[in-house]
Amino acid sequence: MSLPVELIRKLADQHPKPASLRFQYGTAGFRTLGTVLDSVMFRVGILAALRSKRLDGKTIGVMVTASHNPEADNGVKLVDPRGEMLEAAWEGHATILANAPSSDSFIDALQILVKNLKIDLSKPARIIYARDTRPSGGALVSALEDGIKAIGAEGRNAGVTTTPILHYLVRAINTKGTKDEYGEDSEEGYMKKLSTAFKKLVAGKPSSPPLIVDCANGVGAQAIAEIIQYLGDTLQLIPHNTDTTTPGVLNHASGADFVKTTQKLPPSLASVLKPGQRGCSFDGDADRLMYYYLDDRGQFHMLDGDKIAALVAAFIVELVKAAGLEEIVRVGIVQTAYANGGSTKYLASRLPVRCVPTGVKHLHHAAEKYDVGVYFEANGHGTVLFSPETDEIFRTHQPSTPAQSTALNHLLNLTQLINQTVGDALSDMLLVEVVLAHKSYSGAEWDSLYVDLPNRLVKVVVVDRNIFRTEDAERRLVSPPGLQAKIDELVRRYEAGRAFVRPSGTEDVVRVYAEAMLRPQADELAYRVAGLVYDEVGGDPAKRPV
Numbered sequence: 001m002s003l004p005v006e007l008i009r010k011l012a013d014q015h016p017k018p019a020s021l022r023f024q025y026g027t028a029g030f031r032t033l034g035t036v037l038d039s040v041m042f043r044v045g046i047l048a049a050l051r052s053k054r055l056d057g058k059t060i061g062v063m064v065t066a067s068h069n070p071e072a073d074n075g076v077k078l079v080d081p082r083g084e085m086l087e088a089a090w091e092g093h094a095t096i097l098a099n100a101p102s103s104d105s106f107i108d109a110l111q112i113l114v115k116n117l118k119i120d121l122s123k124p125a126r127i128i129y130a131r132d133t134r135p136s137g138g139a140l141v142s143a144l145e146d147g148i149k150a151i152g153a154e155g156r157n158a159g160v161t162t163t164p165i166l167h168y169l170v171r172a173i174n175t176k177g178t179k180d181e182y183g184e185d186s187e188e189g190y191m192k193k194l195s196t197a198f199k200k201l202v203a204g205k206p207s208s209p210p211l212i213v214d215c216a217n218g219v220g221a222q223a224i225a226e227i228i229q230y231l232g233d234t235l236q237l238i239p240h241n242t243d244t245t246t247p248g249v250l251n252h253a254s255g256a257d258f259v260k261t262t263q264k265l266p267p268s269l270a271s272v273l274k275p276g277q278r279g280c281s282f283d284g285d286a287d288r289l290m291y292y293y294l295d296d297r298g299q300f301h302m303l304d305g306d307k308i309a310a311l312v313a314a315f316i317v318e319l320v321k322a323a324g325l326e327e328i329v330r331v332g333i334v335q336t337a338y339a340n341g342g343s344t345k346y347l348a349s350r351l352p353v354r355c356v357p358t359g360v361k362h363l364h365h366a367a368e369k370y371d372v373g374v375y376f377e378a379n380g381h382g383t384v385l386f387s388p389e390t391d392e393i394f395r396t397h398q399p400s401t402p403a404q405s406t407a408l409n410h411l412l413n414l415t416q417l418i419n420q421t422v423g424d425a426l427s428d429m430l431l432v433e434v435v436l437a438h439k440s441y442s443g444a445e446w447d448s449l450y451v452d453l454p455n456r457l458v459k460v461v462v463v464d465r466n467i468f469r470t471e472d473a474e475r476r477l478v479s480p481p482g483l484q485a486k487i488d489e490l491v492r493r494y495e496a497g498r499a500f501v502r503p504s505g506t507e508d509v510v511r512v513y514a515e516a517m518l519r520p521q522a523d524e525l526a527y528r529v530a531g532l533v534y535d536e537v538g539g540d541p542a543k544r545p546v
């Protein structure tokens with residue numbers, strides 16, 4: 001069987017590639033202005049079908065989103081059969097296909113791919129796709145559907161939903177009827193699975209005070225409205241920033257990224273969040289989560305991905321011990337260079353900790369190496385993975401006391417509550433609420449697990465971020481030559497100083513992170529390192545570090 005070349009050419013001609021642009025499948029797929037992504041979407045439809053054929057007709061996911069980025073941006077990422085990110089080698093194939101200048105060269109690139117990867121075109125191709133609430137999403141999904149049609153694949157439209165729900169659906173579809181069945185392959189199935197596990201985990205615990213949820217005016221608002229129906233009175237959620245129709249409000253002065261980068265409460269919550277009350281923020285596609293609270297003096301305290309990892313890991317370790325599995329099940333942590341030095345010190349004195357480059361796929365793969373792998377990026381993107389062997393142990397272990405039996409049940413319910421395919425704000429929020437309910441922790445008590453070192457993240461707009469190359473899990477620069485030595489020299493002058501520079505995988509910027517013992521020093525170090533970067537690349541004066 002060969003490719004339906006004529007149909008592909010006909011439809012490809014309707015989705016021409018903009019001549020001046022070069023696309024790159026980066027940390028989170030293709031991501032740029034929504035207005036220029038039409039050809040990319042069409043081609044991704046075909047690529048997803050080829051990936052499915054290559055994997056014997058397994059369903060591949062396609063998510064149309066630009067997550068925390070501004071509303072005008074959009075993007076697309078592929079989801080592999082177990083709900084994880086696309087295999088790295090295929091990122092290169094995606095980039096090649098997206099950049100073929102004409103329909104003919106695109107078809108040539110397809111033929112080469114089919115031949116090199118020995119793709120059996122007679123196999124079925126199945127794709128499930130979804131999008132977030134961005135205004136550009138509808139047209140981009142149409143382009144994607146043209147791609148799916150051009151190659152004769154089977155497409156299932158999951159509509160407007162969160163990124164983690166799409167990941168869940170992919171895994172649910174591919175495990176249906178097997179011993180690894182992940183859940184019903186519907187949004188309702190997802191809601192039922194999470195809420196049932198949550199209710200079991202908090203049964204008998206005093207109910208927590210209401211939680212304010214900032215939905216970033218994104219698709220998380222829809223998911224929160226749904227889960228509220230399923231949770232009943234087990235958890236009181238008060239959603240804010242739920243406007244998904246007014247142009248320009250998505251992720252604007254709200255959401256997890258706003259909270260993390262500004263280290264401030266979204267202004268819209270200023271009159272809402274009361275001292276002592278817990279609040280949390282999702283990002284635009286609901287795969288990141290940040291918590292916070294105001295103390296008695298009205299001071300803002302952020303509980304980021306590192307704090308979530310510490311809270312959750314400690315809880316799981318306790319349960320594993322209480323279940324009598326301490327010697328059998330090992331819990332480990334995966335972080336990135338952005339993890340606060342305070343968190344790494346706290347965690348590393350208790351558990352094995354690994355540092356990997358930014359990007360969920362790196363964390364996910366490293367976490368798979370542990371029996372229970374807890375991974376969170378400081379930006380609130382993360383989850384917990386239980387290895388198949390660990391799952392089996394939880395299911396078959398015979399507890400010898402009622403206390404062991406209770407702990408084992410909790411662990412089993414956690415495997416159901418946690419979305420193990422990818423970071424999921426909704427599932428992570430319920431997980432945090434379970435731990436807080438079990439420990440009777442307020443935000444302040446959770447916060448006191450360890451003290452964060454003051455830190456600052458800034459970005460420098462550069463012409464070519466590709467000249468910045470790193471090593472040691474992005475903690476050191478190898479290029480441009482000589483820059484790392486200058487950074488080292490600067491860092492040495494600050495107590496508990498640490499700083500690194502890395503090119504973003506999602507924006508045309510270089511990110512600079514710095515931390516130090518005192519707030520003004522962390523800020524100063526960040527801006528001085530950003531200044532070094534800026535001088536190095538001879539930046540545009542209008543684009544000084546922000």
Ligand code: G16
Binds near residue numbers: 028066067068069511
């Ligand atoms: C994506 C990735 C994250 C990463 C973030 C920022 O998040 O999934 O792993 O931390 O981009 O990446 P960078 O610093 O390379 O721009 P999201 O939530 O935007 O999909």
